[in-house]
Amino acid sequence: MPEMRFTIRWPDGTPESCYSPSLVIKDYFEPGQSYPLDDFLKRSREALGIASDRVKAKYGRPCSLALGQLQRIxxxxxxxxxTPQxxxxxxxxxx
Known part of the structure; x- marks a missing residue:
């Protein structure tokens, strides 16, 4: 299963390297784009949920790394x- 990292920058300028066990992240985000916080959270939940489900389908259990990344986000x-906007x-x- 191809895994990937993606780099984000929080509203205060703090960068973070994030993990996904699946390339599904590419279906939800585009490099160089900024997303309102609520939209970013919604997309993260969906994408990392799908990624974890793909691991579960293949290995019989959810991906703890994807779920942990979502908890950190x-x-x-x-x-x-x-913070408005x-x-x-x-x-x-x-x-």
């Missing part, structure tokens, strides 16, 4: 919920 996003930039896909 959700936790970090909580820091910006009071907060966006998250997807900077690159690092395959």
């Amino acid at each position: 959700e936790a970090m996003s909580g820091r910006f919920t009071d 907060a966006t998250v930039a997807v900077e690159a896909f690092d395959e």
Whole structure:
């Protein structure tokens, strides 16, 4: 199963390298684009959920790394919920 990393930049300028066990991330994000925080969270939940489900279909259990990445994204996003028009930039896909 092809895995990948993708680099994001949080609203405060902090970069983060994120993990996905599947290339499905490419169906949800585009490098160089910024997404409103709520949209970024929705897309992350869907994409990482699908990625984890693909691992489960192949190996019989969900991908703990994908679910852990989603937990980190959700936790970090909580820091910006009071920031009007907060966006998250997807900077690159690092395959």
